[in-house]
Amino acid sequence: MPKRVLSVGQCVPDSSSLSRFLTSHFDVKIDQADVENDTMEKLKSTEYDLVLINRKLDADYSDGIELIQKIKAGSDVKQSPLMLVSNYPEYQEQAVEVGAVYGIGKDQYRDPQTAARLQPYLG
Template identity: 90%
Template sequence: MTKRVLSVGQCVPDTSSIIRFLTSNFDVEIDQADVESDTLEKLKSSEYDLVLINRKLDADYSDGIELIQKIKATSEVKSSPLMLVSNYPEYQEQAVEVGAVYGIGKDQYRDPQTTDRLQPYLG
């Protein structure tokens, strides 16, 4: 069964990399959101198996960890695992502290651990 992913706040090159990585490893359909408002709208109207949130949203450079907190505090959104996209372990830990699952880094797509980390949500 095809899994649904919402990719939030990625720049164009990162979007291409994420799509290429996810579609080559999993049976997924990928939606995109650029800023907080469209992210919340999509999460209110659709269910996703995984939400990948950039540490800094490309469109407005807002903070991905703050967005995770807002999503967690918004009762109307459908519950989905939230994952930060960042190469920095300290930001991954901050994201986990506010309710995300441990995420992935942009430099880690070739790392087998990245696929393993996504398997519970997309496998």
């Protein structure tokens, strides 16, 4: 049975790249969410094996780290592992401080470490 992934706030090109990367390494079903409300609704109804959140949501440029905090504080959402999608280590560290697991950067899809980082959740 495929693992379920929720991809949040990616622009169209990044979403395509991320989907290609994930499906080439893992058996996954990927759902998309563009903004906070959509994300929270999906997390209320579905349990995900991994939630990948862009640092800046493409649709409204809201902050992905703030969204992680809201998800972690939400008592009515199913708690799933959360990862930030960002190339910048300082933002990855901020995301970990608010309860995410260390995430991936969109420039790192060719790096074998990236698939290895996702393996515990999607393998």
